[in-house]
Amino acid sequence: MAKYTELDVEDIVHWPVLAQVAVLAVLVAVLQAVGFWWYLDHKIEDLDQLKQQEIQLKQTVQIKANKVAALPQLQAQLDELSQRYDYLSRQLPVQKELATMLASVNEQGLKNSLTFTRIDWGEKQNQQFLYRLPLNIELTGDYNDIGEFSQAIAGLPRIINFLDVEWHRVSLESSTLHFRVRAYTYQFKPEVKDEG
Template sequence: MANWSDLEFDDIAEWPIHPQLAVILLMVLFIQGFGYWFYLIPEEQRLNSLIQEEQALKVALRVKANKVAALPQLQSQLDELTTRYKMLLQQLPVQKELATMLASVNELGIDNKLTFTSIEWGEKQSEHFLYRLPLNIELTGDFHDIGRFSQAIATLPRIITFTDVTWQRVSQESEILHFRVKANTYQFKPEEAKVEK
């Protein structure tokens, strides 16, 4: 057995085999520890970071794949909404049609044996992306004739709604009703051009 105190590091090549093996083993362990601490640990941390990034990318890819898969259905819904929107726009009168519309309402009243006391446009009111155009109507006639008139208004190609409806008998003994209603139609409000400063 060699005495470790007699061994000098400069003469390591002449040491007995067991001390040489021990020093080599210590050096290997030192190099491995050094490599593990300064190379493998940072690489392991980098690997874990890349795994987390991969998981996040997989989730993002799954979300995007689902969006792409839903795109044809969304496009179909958008096309349907666009078609409905265009149909609704066609039901809103433009400014030049208002006189014709008023004449149509008047004609429907006459066709249903009603007598107009007054029929006139109210003041245009702004509502979100539309203008509301009130049409104040007062007329007299039989209950059933007024009902047929209201039904005929609903079949016009332009949208007209009734609000604030009131009626009363012209007199206690009369079957004739005085009918007052605020009808509304709507106009599309064109988008205002943005003024550049």
């Protein structure tokens, strides 16, 4: 039997079977390694990218599922906000109610034994989605009567806020007060509909 170191590659067909199998095994291993590097390595990179995409898609689906799960709660909040908006909008006067509001303020003053020296609307002030309407009020009367008048104004069905309040005694000996206030109410701006 010949030694393996004396084998000639050109005479491979006459080698012993064990040597031929060993060379064939090495050749198959080399071909497998080259095939893996050339073909499968790129496929593994593609697979890794697909796995990353799968993770991202799962996260996206989870986020959307959480949003869908929160929809009933958001709808309930929206319904509550709509109800509050409707309630508040009913407390704001429309243009044709301004004269009635002025009459109601005057009536509350007379009920509380107050004497008006001025009561009129100021110039309408444009704000983001509202108009602010100043109401100038000047009157004289007793401290308690002015307090009851203020409370009665707060109880009116339309919103009137007192700001810039000033008062002083009519004279040093008198308990009668001169009361000046700039009050405000608000109106919604009419919605402008797009024509199109």
